[in-house]
Amino acid sequence: MKISEVAKLMNARIVCGEHRLEEEIKHGFGSDLMSDVLRTEAEQLILITGLANLQTIRTAEMADIEFILFVRDKKATDEMVELAKENNLVVLETSNSMFKASGILFQAGLTPVF
């Protein structure tokens, strides 16, 4: 699925990474626990999370995750956006809950990593 399609399905705001919207992703992983996220191994994965702070961006950087969807209307701060841009990440924000976002994206074809 293209990132642009994720953004559309989520009615998401594109915070940064507009130039990567045509890239394909395959997997989704939802968690607010960064140690969980650091255990994922898949590529082409979008992190779905309600934890919006600098450590979310750092965690994505370390785990080689390039796509983040913030749920529950969590907003990326300026500092987070700056760090995300530095790492060439795509960051989206949606008002959907974690459950709703995950359900819709699962149905649309994103697969879990375990």
Add this chain to the structure above:
Amino acid sequence: MQVKYQVEGGDFTSAGYASSQVKKLLKQLNVAPKVIKNVVVALYEAEVNIVAHAYRGVIEVELDPQKITLVLEDEGPGIPNIDLAMQEGFSTASPAVREMGFGAGMGLPNIKRNVDDMQLESQVDKGTRLTLIKFFNA
């Protein structure tokens, strides 16, 4: 080649800075992406542990052709029972640490599974020293 970083306890804004620098360094050296990820995930969990649980610390990175050695030494409360601390799910993290997305008690186990060698030594009321080794040809 040797590099050093200072880490401040409680400073969640800078947590991950050292790990980020090491990641850039390993990329420049053309280390395999999988190995880089192993190293920086372990280092990041360890760096966050200093921020979350100690007062201040120093990270020493030593690079040689076959491996990277990371020594993280902190001044802090120390770990009274290392076997217990190594158990998945054990955590004494504060609510502030949990708000940052950590404190699930998975950090030390995560570190262990990402490196080839891990030595954890600690003295209560003094501090903790964690030594990690990762070989590049794994």
